[in-house]
Amino acid sequence: MPSITLSRLAASTPDGRALFSDIDLSFDGGRTGLVGRNGVGKTTLLRIVAGTQAPQSGTVSVQGTLGVLRQAVQVSPGDTLADLMGVAAALALLRRADEGQATAEELPSADWTLGARIEAALSRVDLHATPATPLSTLSGGQRTRAALAGLVLAQPDFILLDEPTNNLDRAGRAAVIDLLAGWRSGAIVVSHDRELLETMDAIVELTPLGATRYGGNWSHYRARKALDLAAAQHDLADAEKRMGEVERTTQANAERKARKDGAGHRKRAKGEMPRILAGARESRAESTSGDQMRLAERRRTQAVEDAAAARRRIEILQPLSVALPSSGLPQGRTVLRVEAVSAGYEAGRAIIDGLTFGMTGPERVALTGPNGSGKTTLLSLIAGKLAPRSGEVRTTRAFALLDQQVSLLDPGLSIRDNFLKLDPGADENACRAALARFMFRADAALQAVGTLSGGQMLRAGLACVLGGSQPPELLILDEPTNHLDIDAIEAVEAGLRAYDGALLVVSHDETFLSAIGITRRIDLTGKD
Structure with a gap:
């Protein structure tokens, strides 16, 4: 039976930072979602399983065949879809056989069902193309779907997918989700796409504490995590209670000893107790007191260690909750008006043509449509980066745009300095409090923006824009969840739920749109 077994696996980054150690996992024919914060080692683990990277220590045993889908599909000049799917040679043989040019040795290996199977594989991923289609004419999302079609065609025992829905439009995401929902062989999928993770049979979470398997899909995993958080909070409360009891008992014992010592000194002073007897009693009292102090110290040390362990677990499990100042946006104020707008980059070709819509008050609007329909172009028009x-x-003058690069922030400045640059009226205390609400506490606020991960950078952008004394009336976001891990996405969601201004968002992530309370959609389909 096909299987993948990892034994005592360890890996580090090229600069020597430990990613994980002593990982013991096994995968059978089910679909497993691999989740965890960015930088924890998910892609590294997938590479080790695929055999493209050696582990620092440990072993990988693979029974069966593997098919791999990587985050980026590399394209060489002249490559066709047949090259990507790995069938170019087989199709060339069929052409030679049709033309009577195949040799007697070649003919037995000709696969006469190949054409029909390729067509079925492309249909399964909803890609309208042929084996002769040049890859240079396909978008990044279409290339991803073509690579998936190649996996469908090859029918390996296991497929390894690394963020398969990144940069795909709604139709592309739906094709990948449908494919995995119906996949009957083994699959290991690194993803932050919660809709995709709902199709999994199990979730494996990588954290700094190790790897943990949870049976069931994403919803089952989240329910179990909520129970784990409640248990960690209970353990912390119990440890803190024990610490308090130890402190109170120690204090009571010290006071009792002081009273006894005082009484003994008074009796000796009056001559009521022989000196030998008084010395023996004092020696026994000191010995008992020392035993009690050592026992109390052991109990206190254990309680402190238990509390620290519970806090570490809570830090990993606790979802972010954010409180923000009000934008002050009233219900009736118009924050955006697009009137009969046409725009494009090439003469004679309009990407947006005659578009009209408006936003009033704290509406939450999603711009939707397939890739190429003009969503990012429209955001450039609204931000004044492109003239219609x-x-x-x-x-409204009080708006902010957070694009995928968070170019609003200066990468050479710290998060703190960026905040003060955008809100020069804020003092140090207000700045630090605002950044702490987005989990940038103490020295974390002094990190240079250019050194941050994608998730940290977007969280820093939200902190600097929304955490100030006067948040903007309109916030515009362009694909905010691309390349973010799920913890970062949920942190962004928490910040946006606390924001009371108007929101205009480009995103293909339906779970994200639902979580931030989108109230209206503007579909740009057909505007290209």
Whole structure:
């Protein structure tokens, strides 16, 4: 039976930072989602399983065949879809056989069902193309789907997928989700796409504490994590209670000893107790007191260690909750008006043509449509980075755009300095309090923005924009969940739920859109 077994696996980054150690996992024919914070080693673990990277220590045993889908599909000049799917040679043989040019030795290996199977594989991932289609004519999302079709065609015992829905539009995401929902062989999927993770049979979470398997899909995993958090909070409360009891008992014993010592001194002073007897009693009292102090210290040390362990677990399990100042946006104020706007980058070709819509009050609007329909172009028009060919765009002056690069922030400055640059009226205490609400406490607030991960950078952008004394009336976000881990996404969601201004979002992540309370959608389908 096909299986993958990892034994005492360990790996480090090239600069020597430990990622994980003593990982023992096994995978059978089910679908497993591999989750964890960015930088914890998910992609490294997948590479080790695929055999493209050696572990620092430990072993990998694979029974069966593997198919791998990587985050980026590399394209060489002249490559066709047949090259990507690994069938170019087999199709060339079929052409030679049709033309009567195949040799007698080649003919037995000709696969006459290949054409039909390729067509079925492309249909399964909803890709309208042929084996001769040049890869240079396909978008990144279409190449991902073509690579998935290649896996469908090969029918390996296990498929390894690394963020398969990144950069895909809604149709592409749906194709991947449907594919995995119906996949009957083994699959290990690194993903932050919660809709995709709902199709899994099990979730494996990598954390600094190790790897933990949870049976069931994403919803079952979250329910179990909620129980784990409640247990950790109970353990912390119990440890803190024991610490308090030890302190009170120690204090009571010290006071009792002081009273006894005082009484003994008074009796000796009056001559009521022989000196030998008084000395023996004092020696016994000191011995008992020492035993009690050592026992109390052991109990206190154990309680402190238990409390620290519980806090570490809570830090990993605790979802972020954010409280923000009000934007002060009233219900009736118009924050955005797009009137009969047309725009594009090439003469004679309009990406957006005659678009009209508006936003009033704290609406939460999603811009939807397939890749290439003009969503990012529209955001550039609204932000003033692109001038319309015709029509007019009017927006409130109090708006902020967080693009995928969070270019609002200066990468050469610290998070703290960026905050003070954007909100020069804030004092140090207000700055530090605002950043702490987004989990940038103490020295974490002094990190240079250019050194942050994608998730940290977006969280820093939200902290600097929304955490100030006067958040903007309109916040615009372009694909905010791309390349973020789930903890980072949920931190962003928490910040946006606390924001009371208007929100305009481009995202293909339906779970994210639902979580932030989208109230209206503007579909740009057909605007290209």
